[in-house]
Amino acid sequence: MSDIKKFMFVNRKAPYGTIYALESLEVVLITAAFDQDVSLVFMDDGVYQMKKGQQTKGIEIKNFSPAYRALDGYDVEKLYVDKESMDARGLTEDDLLVDVTVLSRAEMGALMDEQDVILSF
Amino acid sequence: MLHIINRSPLSDIALESCLNTATGGDILLIEDAVYAATSGNAFEGKLRAAMGRFKISVLRPDLEARGLSDRVVEGAALVDYAGFVELVAANKTCQSWL
Numbered sequence A: 001m002s003d004i005k006k007f008m009f010v011n012r013k014a015p016y017g018t019i020y021a022l023e024s025l026e027v028v029l030i031t032a033a034f035d036q037d038v039s040l041v042f043m044d045d046g047v048y049q050m051k052k053g054q055q056t057k058g059i060e061i062k063n064f065s066p067a068y069r070a071l072d073g074y075d076v077e078k079l080y081v082d083k084e085s086m087d088a089r090g091l092t093e094d095d096l097l098v099d100v101t102v103l104s105r106a107e108m109g110a111l112m113d114e115q116d117v118i119l120s121f
Numbered sequence B: 001m002l003h004i005i006n007r008s009p010l011s012d013i014a015l016e017s018c019l020n021t022a023t024g025g026d027i028l029l030i031e032d033a034v035y036a037a038t039s040g041n042a043f044e045g046k047l048r049a050a051m052g053r054f055k056i057s058v059l060r061p062d063l064e065a066r067g068l069s070d071r072v073v074e075g076a077a078l079v080d081y082a083g084f085v086e087l088v089a090a091n092k093t094c095q096s097w098l
Helices: A020-033 A044-050 A066-074 A083-088 A105-113 B014-021 B031-037 B044-050 B060-065 B081-090
Strands: A006-011 A037-042 A078-082 A101-103 A117-120 B002-005 B025-029 B054-059 B077-079 B094-096
Touching: A006 A020, A006 A044, A006 A105, A020 A037, A020 A066, A037 A044, A037 A105, A044 A078, A044 A083, A044 B031, A078 A083, A078 A105, A083 A101, A101 A105, B002 B014, B002 B081, B014 B031, B014 B044, B025 B031, B025 B081, B031 B044, B031 B054, B031 B060, B044 B054, B054 B060, B054 B081, B060 B077, B077 B081
Parallel strands: A006 A037, A006 A117, A037 A078, A078 A101, B002 B025, B002 B094, B025 B054, B054 B077
Antiparallel strands: none
């Protein structure tokens, strides 16, 4: 279908400290519901959104991290994480909630060039 | 004095500015600032270097929310909300580096 566009969501903020991570997730699910080609990027502090083991009972905020595991149910399967950002935060792929594609900065930049729409959070 | 920081050290210079300005005392890391006290973080070296001048405390519920309570840097103390209040009460002044 010609009306399918390539949407990229660029997530650069840590979860809970601001509302951006949760809002991004909401818009991702809406976009997927319209059968668009959705990619999610996690870079800079955004890689923290993917961290396993989040327990939010103590701060009385909803833990939305399990939703990342449900994304493939909405045909959102293109998840990209920036390697440099993980390295700077002492994180490895084993620390992440779901399987992702790890990219270098150069690869990430090239992927951005392929998109029709980019939304930043 | 108690210094309270709530921003990630890799996206905001609040903690760095505090370390470069304050002469010493207590530092409490809350919200996104707790990332500063996790091992492997690029800011770890600067935090460790400041431990001689400052006593570093980290709010445990914020660490748990972010899935990082198992990798706090050695020398940082974990506190709960009651500990937060105790730190405020024990210091004559308190500065939030917003």
